[in-house]
Amino acid sequence: MTIDRVVVVGAGLAGLRTIEELRSRGYPGEITLIGAEDRPPYDRPPLSKKVMTGELDDTSLRPDFAALSVDFRPGERATSLDPEGVLRTTRQPREAAAEYRFDRLVLATGATPVTLPGDGRQRVLRTMDDALELRARLEPGRKLVVAGAGWIGAELATAAASRGCEVTVLDLAATPLAAAVGPEVGSKTAAWYAAAGVRLLLNQGVDSVQPGGLALAGGGWLEADEVVTAVGVRPAVTWLEGSGLHLEAGIATDAGLRALEAAVASAEGPRASIPGIFAVGDCSSFPSRRYGRRLRFEHWDVALHAPEVAAANLLGADETYDPVPYFWSEQFGRMLQYVGYHGDADHLLWRGDPTSASWTACWLTGNRLVAALTIDRPRDLLQARKLIAARTPLDLTKLPNPDTPLKTTPLT
Numbered sequence: 001m002t003i004d005r006v007v008v009v010g011a012g013l014a015g016l017r018t019i020e021e022l023r024s025r026g027y028p029g030e031i032t033l034i035g036a037e038d039r040p041p042y043d044r045p046p047l048s049k050k051v052m053t054g055e056l057d058d059t060s061l062r063p064d065f066a067a068l069s070v071d072f073r074p075g076e077r078a079t080s081l082d083p084e085g086v087l088r089t090t091r092q093p094r095e096a097a098a099e100y101r102f103d104r105l106v107l108a109t110g111a112t113p114v115t116l117p118g119d120g121r122q123r124v125l126r127t128m129d130d131a132l133e134l135r136a137r138l139e140p141g142r143k144l145v146v147a148g149a150g151w152i153g154a155e156l157a158t159a160a161a162s163r164g165c166e167v168t169v170l171d172l173a174a175t176p177l178a179a180a181v182g183p184e185v186g187s188k189t190a191a192w193y194a195a196a197g198v199r200l201l202l203n204q205g206v207d208s209v210q211p212g213g214l215a216l217a218g219g220g221w222l223e224a225d226e227v228v229t230a231v232g233v234r235p236a237v238t239w240l241e242g243s244g245l246h247l248e249a250g251i252a253t254d255a256g257l258r259a260l261e262a263a264v265a266s267a268e269g270p271r272a273s274i275p276g277i278f279a280v281g282d283c284s285s286f287p288s289r290r291y292g293r294r295l296r297f298e299h300w301d302v303a304l305h306a307p308e309v310a311a312a313n314l315l316g317a318d319e320t321y322d323p324v325p326y327f328w329s330e331q332f333g334r335m336l337q338y339v340g341y342h343g344d345a346d347h348l349l350w351r352g353d354p355t356s357a358s359w360t361a362c363w364l365t366g367n368r369l370v371a372a373l374t375i376d377r378p379r380d381l382l383q384a385r386k387l388i389a390a391r392t393p394l395d396l397t398k399l400p401n402p403d404t405p406l407k408t409t410p411l412t
């Protein structure tokens with residue numbers, strides 16, 4: 001079958017990168033890009049960093065839709081996909097409906113922040129509009145409460161404190177970053193909050209967000225001029241319920257990023273892939289052979305590179321997506337870089353003193369590195385990535401010495 005019409009849903013990094021890859025691989029046919037936001041694709045990582053501090057106002061990815069020959073439909077939201085392959089959308093403000101047929105469909109709808117119960121105003125930080133509205137309220141002396149001491153909570157607290165706000169971050173967990181890197185490593189970041197003048201309340205749940213503050217679990221009230229909820233995101237896939245796609249940790253794909261069918265032929269048999277539908281970025285999960293499980297990442301680097309594989313396969317190749325994942329965060333004046341996946345690690349070793357300015361946490365399975373978090377140690381990051389990718393057995397007596405380059409720690 002010739003491919004003449006590709007529709008991409010979601011005008012974020014993953015959607016745009018898919019289009020760029022299709023064109024760079026010589027795809028000559030039609031491309032329609034449907035994006036719920038009114039803006040062309042832009043980068044999200046700066047929203048909680050330089051946009052929040054006021055150093056940046058524009059993070060557009062500056063797509064050249066004329067050169068890419070893309071029919072871009074901003075402000076249009078996909079509302080359903082029926083199993084016969086008709087995509088339906090609505091466009092605000094008149095709720096005009098449209099239908100699309102396609103030879104190939106790429107789903108890149110990203111993720112939506114989770115919110116807390118309650119009638120009080122709570123903000124989230126996902127879009128450029130969210131960021132600009134929030135930034136306008138970060139005035140000196142204003143009481144900002146951030147629910148969630150994860151990556152975005154920490155970055156936002158950094159920026160708000162630097163703008164003179166009175167910042168409190170609270171989290172249900174016993175340490176910051178507990179869900180992301182586990183309590184043992186996360187606990188090493190707790191002191192950074194106080195040093196930046198940020199109050200950190202741990203083991204503290206929220207009952208509800210109310211006008212003027214938060215009703216705390218277990219009783220108690222926390223006054224706030226602004227509440228930002230940063231407790232995580234869910235893949236933006238509810239509109240796909242009933243579509244015939246398998247939704248498991250977002251849109252479940254095969255190793256080539258083709259969406260899987262919801263229906264199972266037999267109890268033991270694997271789900272079939274749907275050859276014409278692909279999913280990339282925060283909205284999707286893929287089976288990692290490297291880590292032996294289905295994984296979904298909310299990493300900029302995944303949205304950047306997964307489209308290379310999706311575009312190649314859309315045009316007939318049979319490539320596999322199985323990265324060593326990479327993520328970074330900038331918080332409290334530090335650069336944090338995480339590489340790998342520590343879900344199955346059996347122990348942890350430190351390179352450097354984790355109460356000092358720079359250190360690396362190394363997660364291992366036996367004598368192989370599976371993940372690393374580096375704090376202001378970019379060289380460790382680069383070398384760790386190579387060791388993880390190559391599954392190199394390491395000399396664990398050398399590894400903890402921060403003065404020994406990681407690349408010289410393989411067993412000889």
Ligand code: FAD
Nearest residue numbers: 010012013014036044045078109110281282298299300303
């Ligand atoms: P998105 O960027 O979310 O784009 C999806 C687009 O699809 C959105 O524009 C959305 O409006 C649209 N959409 C959704 N539903 C529909 C629909 N039904 N119809 C049409 N359009 C739809 N990652 C890092 O690695 N390092 C960082 O430091 C970092 N910082 C971050 C800071 C913030 C504040 C945020 C929000 C994210 C950060 N990330 C970071 C994560 C990174 O930005 C994401 O992994 C990346 O943006 C995912 O790209 P995506 O294209 O998959 O999804």
